[in-house]
Amino acid sequence: MLLERERDEVVRACRKLSAAGLVVGTAGNVSVRAGDLVAVTPSGVDYAELAARDVGVHRLDGTPVEARLAPTSELPLHLAVYGADAGAGAGAGAIVHTHSAAATAVSTLADEVPAIHYYVAMFGGAVRVAPYATYGTDELAGNAVHALRGRTACLLGSHGAVTTGPDLTTAYDRAVYLEWVCDVYLRAAAAGTPRLLPPGEIEAVAAKLASYGQRP
Ligand SMILES: [Zn+2]
Numbered sequence: 001m002l003l004e005r006e007r008d009e010v011v012r013a014c015r016k017l018s019a020a021g022l023v024v025g026t027a028g029n030v031s032v033r034a035g036d037l038v039a040v041t042p043s044g045v046d047y048a049e050l051a052a053r054d055v056g057v058h059r060l061d062g063t064p065v066e067a068r069l070a071p072t073s074e075l076p077l078h079l080a081v082y083g084a085d086a087g088a089g090a091g092a093g094a095i096v097h098t099h100s101a102a103a104t105a106v107s108t109l110a111d112e113v114p115a116i117h118y119y120v121a122m123f124g125g126a127v128r129v130a131p132y133a134t135y136g137t138d139e140l141a142g143n144a145v146h147a148l149r150g151r152t153a154c155l156l157g158s159h160g161a162v163t164t165g166p167d168l169t170t171a172y173d174r175a176v177y178l179e180w181v182c183d184v185y186l187r188a189a190a191a192g193t194p195r196l197l198p199p200g201e202i203e204a205v206a207a208k209l210a211s212y213g214q215r216p
Contacts, residue, residue: 002066006032006039007055009168013096014047016172022100022179023047028160029072032094032168033082036060040078042069073136080141081148081164092152094168096175102183103161113155115197116188119181121205122174123153123163127181132157153178 001007013030017023026047031040038058045054056067060083062075072078078095106113106129113120113127120126130147133140144162147154153163153174161178165171188194 001053002057003032003034003037003039004052006034007052007057010039010041010055011050011052013168013172014041014050017096017098017175018047020176022098022175024099028096028098029074029078030094030096030168030172031078033060033092037065038078038082040075041072042067043072045069074140076136076138077141077144077162080138080145081162084145084148091166092164092171093166094164094171096163096165096168096171097160098175098179099160100175100179100182102179102186103155104159105186106182107155107160108158113178113182113185114194115199115202116185116194117181118197118202118205119177120197121202122177122209124151124206125199125202127151127153127155127178129155129157132159135159155182 009032010030017028026044029041031038036059038060039055040058042054042056054069056069056071057065058067058071059065060079062079074097081092081095111129115126128147130143133143144154144156152165155161161175163171163174163178165174
């Protein structure tokens with residue numbers, strides 16, 4: 001089986017997303033890139049039933065290579081992010097898309113998740129909300145690529161969240177942190193006007209975080 005390890009990783013990430021309550025039903029999708037191939041979740045399969053062989057392998061141009069089921073309807077978004085030029089998703093090795101509740105709530109209210117907490121540094125700064133477009137369309141994919149410029153996360157207006165990473169573990173962890181930041185933002189904004197951190201502080205924290213994970 002082609003990309004057996006990557007397909008297995010996709011299955012495990014989907015189960016974790018489901019267990020963590022970040023996806024409802026079959027919503028959300030996950031992919032891992034390996035060279036010019038992408039392992040991506042199929043459309044509408046219950047994550048509890050999902051097996052590695054159900055995870056399709058497609059080329060970056062969308063051609064199916066080994067896919068027994070139809071891919072997620074957001075395949076154009078995944079491929080557009082991987083194919084984007086420097087700055088927008090460039091170098092991404094994995095993508096996680098969820099409809100997690102707090103992130104989706106913010107996507108209906110705001111144009112960005114501002115720097116209310118230093119964790120936004122792990123996304124490259126304030127997280128933009130991409131303008132709404134119908135799910136599965138090239139328009140939505142383009143809006144997401146634009147919103148991801150210089151960032152590792154974006155929200156999709158009135159839809160959900162997207163995170164990227166060099167690997168699936170990182171993209172998954174970012175989805176969890178993004179949901180937490182959005183939840184805190186909603187609570188803070190409901191109680192008053194949250195203070196924002198200055199851009200210089202976010203840059204300093206980003207530099208600190210970059211060395212954090214590499215320490216023995
Ligand atoms: Zn979606």
